[in-house]
Amino acid sequence: MSLAKRQGNWVILLSFVVAFMLDVMPLPEWAVDARPAWIALVLIYWCMALPERVGIGIAWVLGLLLDVLEGTLLGQHALGLVVIAYITLQTHRRVRVFPLLQQAVLVGLLLLLYLLLALWVMGIVGRPIGQWSYWLPALTSMVLWPWIFIVLRDLRRKYNVS
Amino acid sequence: MFLKIPAASLRLAVFVIASVVLMTIDHRQHHVETVRSALSVVVYPFQYLVNLPVEMGQWVVNSLVTRESLLKENARLREEHLLLSSKLQKFAALEVENQRLNELLESSFKVGERVLVAELLAVELERFQRQIVINKGSREGAFNGQPVVDAAGIMGQIVHVGPFSSTVMLITDASHAIPVQVNRNGLRAVAIGTGATNNLELEYIPNNADIRVGDLIVSSGLGSRFPPGYPVGQVTRVAIDPGEPFAKVTAIPSAKLDRSREVLLVWPQDQTGEVNQAPANSGKS
Numbered sequence: 001m002s003l004a005k006r007q008g009n010w011v012i013l014l015s016f017v018v019a020f021m022l023d024v025m026p027l028p029e030w031a032v033d034a035r036p037a038w039i040a041l042v043l044i045y046w047c048m049a050l051p052e053r054v055g056i057g058i059a060w061v062l063g064l065l066l067d068v069l070e071g072t073l074l075g076q077h078a079l080g081l082v083v084i085a086y087i088t089l090q091t092h093r094r095v096r097v098f099p100l101l102q103q104a105v106l107v108g109l110l111l112l113l114y115l116l117l118a119l120w121v122m123g124i125v126g127r128p129i130g131q132w133s134y135w136l137p138a139l140t141s142m143v144l145w146p147w148i149f150i151v152l153r154d155l156r157r158k159y160n161v162s
Numbered sequence: 163m164f165l166k167i168p169a170a171s172l173r174l175a176v177f178v179i180a181s182v183v184l185m186t187i188d189h190r191q192h193h194v195e196t197v198r199s200a201l202s203v204v205v206y207p208f209q210y211l212v213n214l215p216v217e218m219g220q221w222v223v224n225s226l227v228t229r230e231s232l233l234k235e236n237a238r239l240r241e242e243h244l245l246l247s248s249k250l251q252k253f254a255a256l257e258v259e260n261q262r263l264n265e266l267l268e269s270s271f272k273v274g275e276r277v278l279v280a281e282l283l284a285v286e287l288e289r290f291q292r293q294i295v296i297n298k299g300s301r302e303g304a305f306n307g308q309p310v311v312d313a314a315g316i317m318g319q320i321v322h323v324g325p326f327s328s329t330v331m332l333i334t335d336a337s338h339a340i341p342v343q344v345n346r347n348g349l350r351a352v353a354i355g356t357g358a359t360n361n362l363e364l365e366y367i368p369n370n371a372d373i374r375v376g377d378l379i380v381s382s383g384l385g386s387r388f389p390p391g392y393p394v395g396q397v398t399r400v401a402i403d404p405g406e407p408f409a410k411v412t413a414i415p416s417a418k419l420d421r422s423r424e425v426l427l428v429w430p431q432d433q434t435g436e437v438n439q440a441p442a443n444s445g446k447s
Contacts, residue, residue: 017208020205020208021208021211021212024208024209024212024285024286024287025212025285025286026212026216026284026285026286027286032286032289033289035286035289055170055173056170056173056174056177057173057177059177060177060180060181063181064184064201065201065204065205068198068201068202068204068205068322069205069208069209069287070287070288071287071288071291071293071295071321071322071329072288072291073185073188073189074184074185074187074188074194074197074198075180075181075182075183075184075185075188076181076185078177078180078181078184079178079181079182079185082174082177082178082181083174083178086170086171086173086174089170090170121185122290125185125189126337127290127291127336127337129290134290
């Protein structure tokens, strides 16, 4: 049991490391606005699959790291991630058994909320954003969700993370 | 009553409040800069790993380059070196003359700063901020607010410094402003970033001011953050609307903000402790 648990931690950690790297990976100019919110997607998956292991505390720490990585206000991403982790934890029993497409729509809504919180923060500190492309990551993340769900689920089953 | 609050909601409330408090402190004061610096050590491996393929690609290109092209490049660089050295001779004489004249005028113009070459990491930060990451940090003596320049002009300043890397805010960031003057006549202004890649706006220039398209604007050294006399940009448009109190002046940055790979960190002279300007005569330089 303890061995399986250690192994599991390793898989979870690795998935977040990859997500962090994807988050700052240079993209061509046309794709920059559409970069999916990788950390949020991976976090939603683990909150849904293993709610007793990945929760609000981890979401907050991840958010702080993301803020340092991206150079945003310390706490901006943390706030958004904490809120979506909470909503996922509250609804994970229902959402877990939804068909993938329905899940994707819910994930899209969660990411809209995440972006909205960040937009409020940026508006309050005086750097408002008036472009429609600001919301694009919610769309691309929604499209990517089924794929991420399947990849992470297979990883979880293969390494027996529970 | 108190015990009925579910644990998850309580934790949500605690962490939301913690985030809001942290953001407030980060925005208003700079006490959490040490936290950010410590956390930057944790995220530096991610940045390093993302940058690694780019670096390896360059290494491969460098090692596969032919002898012929190296010779060609060497010849070109020699030529350039000769040209620059001859220019520098002239500048050295001019510098001494300038200093002598300034001494006669008892003004406090100083030249000669310490610099260090830093390299950009190929990582992308938040898409609505103009920020870059460089591979030099507090270990090499970088500090918050340090000016960063490239071969063509001022790029920006360091906003977060970590032990191994630092974040640089470019002069085009929407929350950046730099005091400048027109090189031709010393007219002072403030150049403000717009958030667009290659655009600066010059604020508070009266409608009747003598400024033209093509004027070079240089840093004025006011505010004692940037060293005076470095190129900042070139005026591209002057729009005068008689109904407005100020002219709308836009400029294009001199520095190659989106193309430079090597940048220079500058230690202004009073940071190295050599010269300490008295506030009374630090006005115009």
